[in-house]
Amino acid sequence: MKRYRNGEIWDFEDEMPVSPDGSEVVLGLDGGTTSTVCVCMPFFPLSDRPLPDPVPVLARAVAGCSNHNSVGETAARETLEQVMADALSKSGSNRSAVRAVCLAVSGVNHPTDQQRILSWLRDIFSSHVKLYVQNDAVAALASGTMGELHGCVLIAGTGTIAYGFTEDGREARAAGAGPILGDWGSGYGIAAQALTAVVRAHDGRGPQTALTYSILRALSLSSPDELIGWTYADPSWARIAALVPVVVSCADAGDEVANKILLESVEELASSVKAVVQRLGLCGEDGKGSFPLVMVGGVLEANKTWDIGKEVVNCIYKDYPGTLPIRPKVEPAVGAALLAWNFFMKEAHK
Amino acid sequence: MKRYRNGEIWDFEDEMPVSPDGSEVVLGLDGGTTSTVCVCMPFFPLSDRPLPDPVPVLARAVAGCSNHNSVGETAARETLEQVMADALSKSGSNRSAVRAVCLAVSGVNHPTDQQRILSWLRDIFSSHVKLYVQNDAVAALASGTMGELHGCVLIAGTGTIAYGFTEDGREARAAGAGPILGDWGSGYGIAAQALTAVVRAHDGRGPQTALTYSILRALSLSSPDELIGWTYADPSWARIAALVPVVVSCADAGDEVANKILLESVEELASSVKAVVQRLGLCGEDGKGSFPLVMVGGVLEANKTWDIGKEVVNCIYKDYPGTLPIRPKVEPAVGAALLAWNFFMKEAHK
Numbered sequence: 001m002k003r004y005r006n007g008e009i010w011d012f013e014d015e016m017p018v019s020p021d022g023s024e025v026v027l028g029l030d031g032g033t034t035s036t037v038c039v040c041m042p043f044f045p046l047s048d049r050p051l052p053d054p055v056p057v058l059a060r061a062v063a064g065c066s067n068h069n070s071v072g073e074t075a076a077r078e079t080l081e082q083v084m085a086d087a088l089s090k091s092g093s094n095r096s097a098v099r100a101v102c103l104a105v106s107g108v109n110h111p112t113d114q115q116r117i118l119s120w121l122r123d124i125f126s127s128h129v130k131l132y133v134q135n136d137a138v139a140a141l142a143s144g145t146m147g148e149l150h151g152c153v154l155i156a157g158t159g160t161i162a163y164g165f166t167e168d169g170r171e172a173r174a175a176g177a178g179p180i181l182g183d184w185g186s187g188y189g190i191a192a193q194a195l196t197a198v199v200r201a202h203d204g205r206g207p208q209t210a211l212t213y214s215i216l217r218a219l220s221l222s223s224p225d226e227l228i229g230w231t232y233a234d235p236s237w238a239r240i241a242a243l244v245p246v247v248v249s250c251a252d253a254g255d256e257v258a259n260k261i262l263l264e265s266v267e268e269l270a271s272s273v274k275a276v277v278q279r280l281g282l283c284g285e286d287g288k289g290s291f292p293l294v295m296v297g298g299v300l301e302a303n304k305t306w307d308i309g310k311e312v313v314n315c316i317y318k319d320y321p322g323t324l325p326i327r328p329k330v331e332p333a334v335g336a337a338l339l340a341w342n343f344f345m346k347e348a349h350k
Numbered sequence: 351m352k353r354y355r356n357g358e359i360w361d362f363e364d365e366m367p368v369s370p371d372g373s374e375v376v377l378g379l380d381g382g383t384t385s386t387v388c389v390c391m392p393f394f395p396l397s398d399r400p401l402p403d404p405v406p407v408l409a410r411a412v413a414g415c416s417n418h419n420s421v422g423e424t425a426a427r428e429t430l431e432q433v434m435a436d437a438l439s440k441s442g443s444n445r446s447a448v449r450a451v452c453l454a455v456s457g458v459n460h461p462t463d464q465q466r467i468l469s470w471l472r473d474i475f476s477s478h479v480k481l482y483v484q485n486d487a488v489a490a491l492a493s494g495t496m497g498e499l500h501g502c503v504l505i506a507g508t509g510t511i512a513y514g515f516t517e518d519g520r521e522a523r524a525a526g527a528g529p530i531l532g533d534w535g536s537g538y539g540i541a542a543q544a545l546t547a548v549v550r551a552h553d554g555r556g557p558q559t560a561l562t563y564s565i566l567r568a569l570s571l572s573s574p575d576e577l578i579g580w581t582y583a584d585p586s587w588a589r590i591a592a593l594v595p596v597v598v599s600c601a602d603a604g605d606e607v608a609n610k611i612l613l614e615s616v617e618e619l620a621s622s623v624k625a626v627v628q629r630l631g632l633c634g635e636d637g638k639g640s641f642p643l644v645m646v647g648g649v650l651e652a653n654k655t656w657d658i659g660k661e662v663v664n665c666i667y668k669d670y671p672g673t674l675p676i677r678p679k680v681e682p683a684v685g686a687a688l689l690a691w692n693f694f695m696k697e698a699h700k
Contacts, residue, residue: 172553
């Protein structure tokens with residue numbers, strides 16, 4: 001075992017010096033801007049057998065934000081290390097049992113980001129442990145494909161990104177650039193458009209809308225004038241994106257303005273997927289080839305009448321009838337664990 | 351003279367105990383998010399004579415940001431006090447010569463903001479000095495109307511706002527809610543749309559555009575991927591808005607994407623003015639009455655081929671042929687000084 005970066009984090013190993021039944025594990029971690037989840041999965045030694053479905057999860061641990069762009073390098077690192085230790089400790093196992101780790105973290109956009117995380121991860125685990133670092137979108141894809149990197153994933157929560165992979169290892173992304181750079185299909189984008197519509201209705205630039213009453217009530221404000229103060233008091237994207245259900249309710253109730261905002265969001269989300277499919281040729285030469293489209297995130301989940309995810313799929317079908325929409329049954333952290341296992345097996349059989 | 355809030359700021363008065371020639375002055379201050387300007391203007395005792403044109407300015411002092419939302423109450427206050435002291439000191443005069451002060455500061459949106467600033471301003475000046483606190487848009491209007499509060503002002507710099515006043519004291523505003531709440535016509539809005547267009551061209555969601563080459567060159571970046579890091583490293587609105595000239599150059603050179611962004615900005619800016627004119631009935635009952643439209647800010651200044659300000663006026667003319675566009679010959683701080691004088695005279699002749 002290597003030197004401890006942080007003695008306290010791994011103290012539990014003193015009471016649990018070896019894995020009780022000698023069983024081995026893989027760790028999968030999904031690190032986002034809102035929260036970080038780590039799961040501990042048994043290591044299946046045979047690569048020629050399909051993994052059990054559902055995938056067994058030995059333990060699950062949760063922590064806060066681990067995006068280094070948001071909280072800084074040191075805090076991100078400590079959060080990641082702690083959540084891995086928690087998952088191992090809960091599973092009754094320790095680092096000597098780990099065969100592979102996949103960290104899928106938001107904010108990993110360049111090989112330099114990967115290298116930086118890999119280098120401190122290397123200090124935590126023994127040299128025989130296989131370590132993989134990916135963008136969190138990759139884990140979301142894997143959560144719908146049992147760890148296979150092929151197809152496209154569309155994530156639409158507070159933010160949005162479309163990420164695609166071909167079987168021969170090419171990849172492409174669209175959107176995921178944050179709200180300043182026009183991720184209008186995201187939860188943040190939908191909510192910001194709704195807030196804008198309220199301001200416009202109030203100052204005479206736009207039509208009246210039921211969003212005014214509904215949003216003011218949701219925020220306990222008495223006038224649209226107060227929205228400026230509310231917005232800039234804490235411009236956290238998640239706080240604003242939390243208004244999406246209000247927009248969907250208004251659209252469900254027939255409000256034209258809310259309806260238009262959701263329709264534009266559908267167009268935006270579909271255009272991200274189409275751009276990725278087009279660039280990677282996921283649909284084959286005739287445009288009719290099939291490919292998995294994994295759909296993840298609160299914005300894409302079914303609502304009462306208005307189902308954003310369903311509308312996005314309808315919009316993509318028109319151009320790519322081979323689209324196979326998948327709503328994952330497991331969370332992205334499990335996708336990361338599946339990736340760790342898949343990567344390990346591929347390396348072992350090179 | 352009241353107690354000094356900050357001894358050092360007013361130390362110069364010890365060497366200049368009385369106004370040298372007994373002449374009196376008014377102070378006009380324009381406090382924005384980027385900078386703060388204070389001018390010292392002679393006090394003209396007769397209200398029945400028009401003020402000289404050009405208005406004589408005895409001294410001018412400049413400081414940084416004085417928006418309390420940006421820098422906090424204490425720093426804003428010190429900046430405002432210092433810049434007033436500087437202007438007085440430079441004019442060879444002191445507080446005993448001051449008859450009226452108008453502070454026009456961005457971030458003043460509610461009567462409570464006004465009251466807060468008035469209360470500490472009252473500590474600085476003797477009780478006979480008339481004190482007025484306004485939103486900075488009001489000074490911009492006054493800079494084009496020789497201090498009369500009638501008509502509409504459109505400001506489009508980093509941000510944008512339309513503000514209007516009727517002769518009987520009603521007022522209305524549109525936009526000015528910041529970028530999250532959809533001030534798309536602003537310099538920030540134009541630049542953010544241009545950055546978005548570059549990202550979209552890069553990831554396949556949008557058409558190719560000359561903006562890519564021009565913006566990357568302007569920012570010394572080598573790939574659109576680096577825009578994400580550049581943008582979120584320092585999301586200051588002014589830093590992003592500084593890209594407007596690049597967008598205008600591309601539109602001048604015939605780039606369709608840049609052209610469309612500017613056309614949308616024109617529509618947005620015109621719609622703010624129209625909303626204010628409509629709500630206040632500035633155009634009279636038949637819609638053809640004339641009213642001054644004061645136009646202020648870098649976005650509205652003439653460019654080579656593409657003149658955003660001219661296009662905005664053309665767009666407003668279609669609905670309101672009585673629009674009288676004015677490009678002020680003096681800066682907003684002088685507008686604030688003119689306001690101070692006008693308010694003073696109106697109170698004196700009540």
